[in-house]
Amino acid sequence: MTSAFRDMLATYDVILADGATGTNLFNMGLMSGDAPEMWNDEHPDRIAALYQGAVDAGSDLFLTNSFGGNASRLKLHGAEKRAHELSRIAAEIGREVADKSGRRVIVAGSVGPTGDIMEPVGTLSHANAVEMFHEQADGLKEGGADVLWLETISAPEEYRAAAEGFALAGMDWCGTMSFDTAGRTMMGVTSADMVKMVEKLPNPPLGFGANCGTGASDLLRTVLGFAAQGTERPIIAKGNAGIPKYVDGHIHYDGTPELMGDYAVMARDCGAKIIGGCCGTMPDHLRHMREALDTRPRDARPTLDQITAALGAFSSASDGTGDDEPAPRRTRRGRARA
Numbered sequence: 001m002t003s004a005f006r007d008m009l010a011t012y013d014v015i016l017a018d019g020a021t022g023t024n025l026f027n028m029g030l031m032s033g034d035a036p037e038m039w040n041d042e043h044p045d046r047i048a049a050l051y052q053g054a055v056d057a058g059s060d061l062f063l064t065n066s067f068g069g070n071a072s073r074l075k076l077h078g079a080e081k082r083a084h085e086l087s088r089i090a091a092e093i094g095r096e097v098a099d100k101s102g103r104r105v106i107v108a109g110s111v112g113p114t115g116d117i118m119e120p121v122g123t124l125s126h127a128n129a130v131e132m133f134h135e136q137a138d139g140l141k142e143g144g145a146d147v148l149w150l151e152t153i154s155a156p157e158e159y160r161a162a163a164e165g166f167a168l169a170g171m172d173w174c175g176t177m178s179f180d181t182a183g184r185t186m187m188g189v190t191s192a193d194m195v196k197m198v199e200k201l202p203n204p205p206l207g208f209g210a211n212c213g214t215g216a217s218d219l220l221r222t223v224l225g226f227a228a229q230g231t232e233r234p235i236i237a238k239g240n241a242g243i244p245k246y247v248d249g250h251i252h253y254d255g256t257p258e259l260m261g262d263y264a265v266m267a268r269d270c271g272a273k274i275i276g277g278c279c280g281t282m283p284d285h286l287r288h289m290r291e292a293l294d295t296r297p298r299d300a301r302p303t304l305d306q307i308t309a310a311l312g313a314f315s316s317a318s319d320g321t322g323d324d325e326p327a328p329r330r331t332r333r334g335r336a337r338a
Contacts, residue, residue, distance in 0.1 A: 003146060003147070003172060004104065004106060004146050005061075005106050005108075005146045005147040005172060005206065006172065006206065008060065008061075008104065008106060009206060009207070009234055009273070012060065014268050014272075014273060014274075014275060014293055015060045015061055015106075015273060015274045015275070016058060016059050016060050016061070016264075016275060016276065016286070016289060016290055016293060017059060017060070017061045017062070017063070017108075017236075017238060017274055017275065017276025017277075018051075018054035018059045018061065018062035018063055018276050018277070018281075018286065019054060019057075019059075019241070019276060019277035019278070019281030019282060019283070019285055019286050020241070020277060020278060020279050020280055020281045020282065021036065021050065021063065021065055021067060021110070022036065022279065023253070023279060023280050023281070023282065024050050024053065024282065024283075025039065025046070025050060025065075028043075028046045028049070028050075029046075034077075035068060035073070035074065035076070035077045035079065036065055036067070036068065037065060037066055037067075037068055037069045037074065037079075037086045037087075037090065038077065038079065038086070039065065040065055040066075040086050040089040040090045040093065041085075041086065041089055044089070044093055047065050047090065047093050048093050048096070048097055050065065051064075051093065051094050051097040051098075052097055053282075053283040054283065054286060055097060055098070055101050055105055056283065057283040057284075057286035057287045057290060058286060058287060058289075058290030058291075059105070059276070059286055059290075060104070060105060060106060061105065061106040061107075061108055061274070061276075062094065062097075062098075062105070062106075062107065062108065063108045063109075063110040063149050063151070064087075064090040064091050064093075064094045064107065064108065064109050064110050064140065064143075064145060065090045065093075065110070066086065066087045066090040066091070066109060066110045066111065066136065066139075066140060067110045067111070067112035067151070067152075068112055068115075069083055069086050069087045069090065069110075069111075069112075069136055069139075070083055070111070070112070070114055070132045070133070070135070070136050071083045071132050071135065072114040072115055072116055072124075072132060073112070073114065073115050074086070076115075083132070083135050083136055083139065084135050084136070084138060084139035084142075085139065086139070087109065087136045087139030087140045087143065088139040088140070088142045088143040089143065090109070090110075090140070090143065091107060091109055091139070091140045091141075091142070091143025091144050091145040092143040092144060094107040094143070094144070094145070095107055095143065095144030095145075106146045106147065107144060107145050107146050107147075108145065108146065108147050108148070108149035108174070109136075109137070109140030109141075109143075109145035109147070109148045109149055109171075110149050110151060111133065111136055111137065111140070111148055111149065111150045111151070111162065112150075112151060112152055113152060113153055113154065113155075113158060114129060114132055114158065116129075117155070118155055118157040118158055118161070119157075126157070126160075126161055129157075129158060129161035129162075129165075130161045130164045130165045130168070131165070132165070133161060133162045133164070133165025133166065134164075134165035134166075134168045134169055135165075136165075137165055137166050137168075137169035137171055138169050140171075141169055141170075141171050145171075146172075147171070147172045147173060147174060147206070148166050148169070148171045148172070148173035148174070149173070149174050149175075149176075150162045150166075150173060150174070150175035150176065150205070151175070151176045151178075151211050151212075151238070152176070152177075152178045152211055152212050153175065153176070153177045153178070153185070154177065154178060154185040154186040154187040154189070155185070155187040155189075156187070156189055156193070156194075156197050159175060159177065159197065160197075160201065162175065163175070163201050163202075163203045163204070163205070164203065166203065167202070167203040172206050173203075173205050173206065174205045174206055174207040174208065174209075174236060174274070175198075175205045175208055176208065176209045176210055176211040176236050176238060177189060177194055177210060177211075178210065178211060178212040178213050179191065179210050179213045179218070179219070179222045179319075179320070180212065180213040180214055181320075182315075182316040182318065182320055183218070183221070183222065183225075183316055183318055183319035183320030183321065184320035190225070190319070190320045190321045191210075191222045191223075191225030191226050191228075191229075191319065191320075191321065192225060192228075192229055192321050194208065194226070195208075195226055195229040195231050196229075198231075198233065199231070199233075204233070205233075206233075206234065207233060207234035207235065207236050207273065207274055208226075208233060208234075208235065208236060209223065209226065209235045209236030209237055209238070209272065209274070210222045210223065210226075210236070210237060210238070210239075211236070211237075211238035211239070211278045212238070212239075212240060212278045212279060213239070213240065214240070214243070214315040215239070215240060215242060215243045215255075215311070215312055215314075215315060216239040216240065216241075216242065216255060216259070216260070216263040216311045216312075217307050217308055217311040217312050217313065217314050217315075218314055218315050218316070218319075219237060219238075219239035219240075219267075220237065220239070220263070220266055220267060220270050220302075220307050220311070221304060221307065221314060221319050222319060223235060223237050223267060223270045223271060223272050224270050224271070224301070224304075225319055225321060226271065227270060227271035227301070234273035234274060235271050235272045235273055235274070236272065236273070236274040236275075236276075237267040237270070237272035237274070237275050237276075238275075238276040238277060238278045239263060239267070239277060239278060240253060240255070240277070240278045240279040240280055240281070241253040241254075241255035241259075241260055241277055241278075241279065241280035241281040241282070241285055242254035242255025242256075242259065242280060242312075243255075243312070244279065244280065252280075253279060253280025253281075255280060255281075255285070257284045257285045257287070257288035258288060259310075259311060260277060260281065260285040260286075260288055260289050261288035261289055261291065261292035262292070262310050262311065263289075263310075263311055264288075264289035264292050264293050265292045265293065265296050265299075266302050266306075266307060266310060266311070268293060268298065269298060269299050269300065269301055269302055270301060270302060271301065275289070275293070276289075277289070
């Protein structure tokens with residue numbers, strides 16, 4: 001199978017992805033609690049501007065505004081019947097932006113978690129999860145997405161269900177998890193666990209990795225954990241722009257554009273192939289990341305001390321892979337990547 005994304009993976013040394021969705025949309029007027037996906041229909045010009053901001057900053061790939069576009073998430077807004085439609089529109093807008101860019105730009109169809117806990121701990125069955133992921137994947141495919149992009153997953157059961165749903169849609173995909181609980185996902189998965197899980201899937205992703213979580217330092221420690229397993233599958237790093245802080249009634253991420261430039265280069269040197277930002281990452285951050293990746297030579301894999309010296313301290317003493325590390329208590333997951 002050939003595709004624009006497979007070709008990019010084969011020919012690019014490193015791929016710059018996009019930054020935040022929520023942070024940028026909040027700056028355009030999205031209110032807390034609103035479903036960003038409704039804007040695909042109500043304010044397509046703003047969604048086009050979101051995508052264009054990443055393209056203009058130098059991104060090779062951007063994610064569609066469909067993170068919470070599954071039926072379970074949309075049910076909270078009385079829009080569960082619109083999952084396919086809203087995902088399709090998100091990809092259609094992206095396709096238009098990418099096609100007029102004058103260069104190769106990949107439209108990645110964002111798919112986030114359902115928000116429900118899967119059986120046997122929760123009530124969501126495997127079959128229902130597969131159906132929801134399949135529905136959203138079909139919408140993104142119809143809208144012209146080049147590849148599906150699963151992100152911010154915590155449970156291996158949900159990751160597997162998404163893989164099955166994507167296979168039914170006949171689409172290539174990538175998938176990241178969020179390691180935000182002392183180096184593990186909220187459902188206890190470590191970086192080593194993820195590598196083993198990915199390689200056992202009958203429909204494995206073209207690339208895998210980590211997004212969101214806590215700060216950039218923690219994410220790079222997780223990337224080092226992936227690389228230590230000897231995987232040859234492309235690794236994805238999409239870290240937050242620093243640590244969130246509450247300032248003047250708003251959440252502000254303290255990572256400067258210069259810091260994110262350092263993060264991008266260190267992510268590459270840690271072994272990541274696809275590098276972007278998550279919460280708090282704005283076009284100015286992306287511009288500095290693009291410049292850093294294009295102008296700074298590759299270096300040796302950084303040590304943990306070098307990572308913290310450049311990007312700040314880790315949020316926990318361990319990355320969760322030690323035998324003495326207890327798995328965190330299982331809890332319900334939050335809504336969205338910002």
